[in-house]
Amino acid sequence: MRFVKCVDWLHNHLHDRNVRVIDCSFSLGDSSAGKAAYLKEHIPGAVYFDLEKDLSGHVKEHGGRHPLPNMKNFLRKIENAGIDNESIIVAYDQGEGAFASRCWWLFQYLGHKEVFVLNGGFKAWKEKGYETQVTIPDYGEKSYTPSFREVMLASLEEVERISEGKSNVVLIDSRSKERYLGLEEPIDRIPGHIPKAVNSPWTEGLDKGFFLDSERQYQRFTSFDKNSPIVVYCGSGVTATPNIIALLEAGFKDVKLYAGSYSDWVSYEHHKVDKK
Template identity: 55%
Template sequence: MFQHIVEADWLKEHMQNTNVRIVDCRFYLGEKEKGYKEYEEEHITGAVYADLERHLSGMVEKHGGRHPLPRLADFIHFIENIGISKEMTVVAYDSQAGAMASRFWWMMKYIGHEKVYVLNGGFPNWKRHSYPVSSEKPAVAAKSYEPSVQPSMLASMDEVKQRLSDASMLLIDSREEKRFAGVEEPIDQVAGHIPGAINKFWREALDEKGMWKDKEELNKRFLEANNHQQMIVYCGSGVTACPNVLALTELGFKNVKLYAGSWSDWISYEGNLIAAEAD
């Protein structure tokens, strides 16, 4: 039984509730307009749209990575405009095995929202059930939102750097093994990983259909976490690290931080150490 992930059956049963807001987070890194076009064609009935780069990221600068967190005021303004209040139950989904939806989930948790969930299996699983879809954009009334920011959920570059030799901290790299190893780097300018990190490719938390593995299997993936007091999770730009943060949270770990700038931020600082298995 998951605490932060809901099943399609549950959403189907509750989707008419005016206190439930469904958020479509589909986004494709190589085709930035594709996710919104898919939303326009069909989406879960009643869903609003959140764009990774326009709504869930800020302006790219020298430091901060490829998908820096947006300014708090900008994100609050966005969720108010899509009709989210603190009392609402929010369910996020995508077609990317939960990567984008998990980023939205993390951001909502970061501002103190309690009832926010990721839809298990996302839009593909919803379609497999033949549950209601629509091309109509819902009319939603703007709400007021007073955030309660949780700074303990976020790790800065300085914190990561200062704690590299801290045995109580487990640093988790969520990228594919070949990127972690420095064998291949298709996106960022420098290959490798942050020294001391272990590799847990985020996609391995889910099965081939994009459904979350059960807690027993997730526990096996993160056995090392039991030996550490805190975890800091990163990826390339702070997006696909979020499914690992979600998985660890599901397993009951309390001290899990996201290094939001991630690898693309780390390499923007001259002098930061870099490791590669090819060394």
């Protein structure tokens, strides 16, 4: 697979000079749990990137629950972690896949050449019996020059056109079927989904924390034309990113993220939602 590395690959290349590992462990139910897990043990040499402090910006009236980070702050975090444009980045979480995928997406957005998600995450690493450490690495600061890929982002206006039937772009809701249908909504203001969106839960692209291979990913999306542009969203722009990886692995090329996602959509009083 193009965007996913297995734990054996990382184990064999862990001490390569250009390889940099990022621990993205996080729990949406306990924002301190990810950092605590990292401090307890992590893959040797891994630096820690926090979903809310590093991979997201400050929450405002609009923009969703996990808006994109301030890019100056994010670039400072990258440079302080000893990462430059030539680094081979492998991001992992505890095996959920979503938090590492968010980190992967951000580096893709910066135009980074080689960035991957560790298949199976830290859980798979541990199950292999590979070593861990508690030491926090201290890398010398490096310089990073981004080449922003704005084509990876879908604007609110673009999503509005899709919802109004004024665009042929496919809009994918990555949340669970229950949330898509409005049968349950534990977080956001209004249950339901953006009009015209189709449901493809991100969890269906993984099996016990491992990404399905390219062929099986393609089978999930056979109703879509590979040449069609696609916009993906979830609740806050995090769990949409594993679906973006799945679509790209399946051979789709024009895939964008609606970063604010459903939590941004319902922050506007005039936006309609569907429940069917």
